[in-house]
Amino acid sequence: MTIKVGIIGAGVMGSDHARTIAAAVSGASVSAVADIDAERAQSLAADVGAAAFNDPLALIAASEVDAVLVASHDSTHTELVLACLAAGKPVLCEKPLALDLDDCASILVAEQATGTRLVSVGFSRRFDPANVALKDALIAGQIGRPLLAHAVHRNVSNSPDGDSASTVLNSAIHECDQTPWLFDHPVTEVSWHAPASTSLLPQRQDPQLILLRTADGALTTVEVFVNAVYGYDVRLEVVGETGTLSLGEPALVIRNSDLARSADYPADWRPRYAAAYRAEAQAWVDSVASGKYHPALASAADGYRATAVAHAVIASMDSDGAVTTVKYPHADLLAAVEGAHR
Numbered sequence: 001m002t003i004k005v006g007i008i009g010a011g012v013m014g015s016d017h018a019r020t021i022a023a024a025v026s027g028a029s030v031s032a033v034a035d036i037d038a039e040r041a042q043s044l045a046a047d048v049g050a051a052a053f054n055d056p057l058a059l060i061a062a063s064e065v066d067a068v069l070v071a072s073h074d075s076t077h078t079e080l081v082l083a084c085l086a087a088g089k090p091v092l093c094e095k096p097l098a099l100d101l102d103d104c105a106s107i108l109v110a111e112q113a114t115g116t117r118l119v120s121v122g123f124s125r126r127f128d129p130a131n132v133a134l135k136d137a138l139i140a141g142q143i144g145r146p147l148l149a150h151a152v153h154r155n156v157s158n159s160p161d162g163d164s165a166s167t168v169l170n171s172a173i174h175e176c177d178q179t180p181w182l183f184d185h186p187v188t189e190v191s192w193h194a195p196a197s198t199s200l201l202p203q204r205q206d207p208q209l210i211l212l213r214t215a216d217g218a219l220t221t222v223e224v225f226v227n228a229v230y231g232y233d234v235r236l237e238v239v240g241e242t243g244t245l246s247l248g249e250p251a252l253v254i255r256n257s258d259l260a261r262s263a264d265y266p267a268d269w270r271p272r273y274a275a276a277y278r279a280e281a282q283a284w285v286d287s288v289a290s291g292k293y294h295p296a297l298a299s300a301a302d303g304y305r306a307t308a309v310a311h312a313v314i315a316s317m318d319s320d321g322a323v324t325t326v327k328y329p330h331a332d333l334l335a336a337v338e339g340a341h342r
């Protein structure tokens, strides 16, 4: 059985996912590509042997599409995920699930109405081999009880037209998901802080420092710096009662030459997370084929929670860094959805 995947969005991530699924995921093919830019859709579709669509809703409805991967602009996610649910088709939506909490809730309601679990969210770090090994070591008790973590998230340059809130909703959203995933406790309280800001990205605060407290009391510091220039650099260290765990440096080659020791950084996230994207797509395709939700995939409820944390961070940003409680206003809905899927 081959799952025919339709990809919406032929930009950086849509193209990467399409090529990964076409070349490296078993049991799947890319049957359709849609983009508002017809040429871009045509060119990616030709590369992966798919049909090109201009209208994403037509792609969702198409008989040659069994499952949909949404990698279009963040602001389009809600409408497209809801259309997939209305069509009864499984959907893997890039993060964030939606920019607004009510939109996330409307997705949860629509998914609940289908009586099955059709929505997955592209929190790919859950599939990164290093992140997974770190979490396994934590669960195995290798450093005792975790007390705090330091996360660093630096891009070379990213969405130059975005504002400070978009840094949180588009980039730090990874740590908004990674932190509760790692500690297995929800984020309860946050604060946002502004160091001196780079002159290279004048319309937004860059870098930002975010503190996330989880219900177990652990505190995570997150530096998110979207115009760090020198390389794509993501780090994580967890400090426990008896030791620390950190991600290894991702460089595969260390160069010794000219009296120097050096290694290359990737220019963006694609090389750093290639294995994670492949494993995530494989898990998703397997879950679609088997009709059984893969436990490592982030669910719509996970997507909801990450957006809730991001909004608390933005509320702190808007109130000079005040410590802000994270609100999960649709708690009953979350409980109902998760209870039904247990």
Ligand code: ISE
Pocket: 153, 155, 158, 170, 171, 172, 174, 226, 269
């Ligand atoms: C991008 O969408 C990603 O998912 C990357 O992992 C992240 O580093 C980047 O900041 C986001 O814009």
